[in-house]
Amino acid sequence: MSDPALFPPGLPVLTEMRLHTSGRAWLAELPALVEKLRTRWSLHFGAPYMGGSCSWVAPARLPDGTRAVFKVTWPHREAAGEAEGLRIWDGRGAVRLLDHAPEHQALLLERCEPGTELGAADGLGTERRLRLGAGVLRDLWSAPVPADTGLERVADVCAEWADLVEERMARLRPGYDPGLVAHGARLLRELPGTAAREVVVHGDFNPGNVLAAARGPWLAIDAKPMTGDPGYDPFPLLEQIDDPFATADPHRTVADRLALLADELGEDADRLAAWAAARRVEAALWSAEHGRADDGAGVMAEARILADAAGG
Known part of the structure; x- marks a missing residue:
């Protein structure tokens, strides 16, 4: 069973995706999908990040202690190429792709720390x-x-x-x-x-x-x-x-x-x-x-x- 703390009511992706039919259908499957991928990759999640309107994103820890970011995105055209772009860049100027579940539009990514946004610096x-x-x-x-x-x-x-x-x-x-x-x-x-x-x-x-x-x-x-x-x-x-x-x-x-x-x-x-x-x-x-x-x-x-x- 998915942890309810991973889906707080104020999470922006939950609010935004409820505005259209395909988003609501995706949200209905989201907790089970997150749980499925957590099991597949043996992840431990922290509280989800509050940014983003079409992805559920959370800090994660792999079994070997690697600190990562897990991201699962509502399937849409603009997001379809993210994994391929990250593979091409291979760490040049971008986070590294650690793993990918293309059938679920899910990514396991290098974590940026301290993670300060350039716009906030x-x-x-x-x-x-x-x-x-x-x-x-x-x-x-x-x-x-x-x-x-x-x-x-x-x-x-x-x-x-x-x-x-x-x-x-x-x-x-x-x-x-x-x-x-x-x-x-x-x-x-x-x-x-x-x-x-x-x-x-x-x-x-x-x-x-x-x-x-x-x-x-x-x-x-x-x-x-x-x-x-x-x-x-x-x-x-x-x-x-x-x-x-x-x-x-x-x-x-x-x-x-x-x-x-x-x-x-x-x-x-x-x-x-x-x-x-x-x-x-x-x-x-x-x-x-x-x-x-x-x-x-x-x-x-x-x-x-x-x-x-x-x-x-």
Whole structure:
């Protein structure tokens, strides 16, 4: 029988997954699944982590005393490639994959300790954290890309997003700048084909997914990997290390950060800005689709700043 303490009522994954039918079905099986995998791998669990909205994640200890992290995820498209990405990186800039139960979308992972999020390391300062994050990206991108990874391609995913942007704009008519929306959709289609190189991108490189680790000193977690243009990756780091749009001169702040990241990563600042603008437009139309048009209006204002930085 599963331990009820492992599924406290306030756990975010329990709240979020109850909002849709497939999530509720997955939750109904979750305690038995966790127990099954605990038995398979002879694990001892600590209290689950409180972050995350579609995964149950807890510290674990293996029979030999190894300190690990156990993660089981609601099956969905973005999570499908995480294990393969971790295998390709093999510890370069990311946690190591210790074991995998693909039939259950479950991972046994290296534990990051102390585990401080890069976004919460305020004492390091914004510039230092941007440089540290860029260093992790360099490590991730340094892994050779196998001939057949089975991972999705940035170009294919972004082409689908471009179609969704246009369809949502036409159907929802949220009042956003039509020229900027069209520009964002065009960038989503065109940018992947202009890349100078192909890497395995992290796919969700926000500073909450970069943790302090003894081996690291910073390692990435919670990847949604794809293959393609490295310029796709840096935007969440740029905008979430703190809020550049809330500064006295957001245009200057954004330009400075883009220049810093471009220099650290060996990428073109205008392309990084274009990717950021494209992803911001996509986020605005997602907000409109999900009944968050007010949030989307603010996101569109940010997209304009990013497009200006790219000269668009």
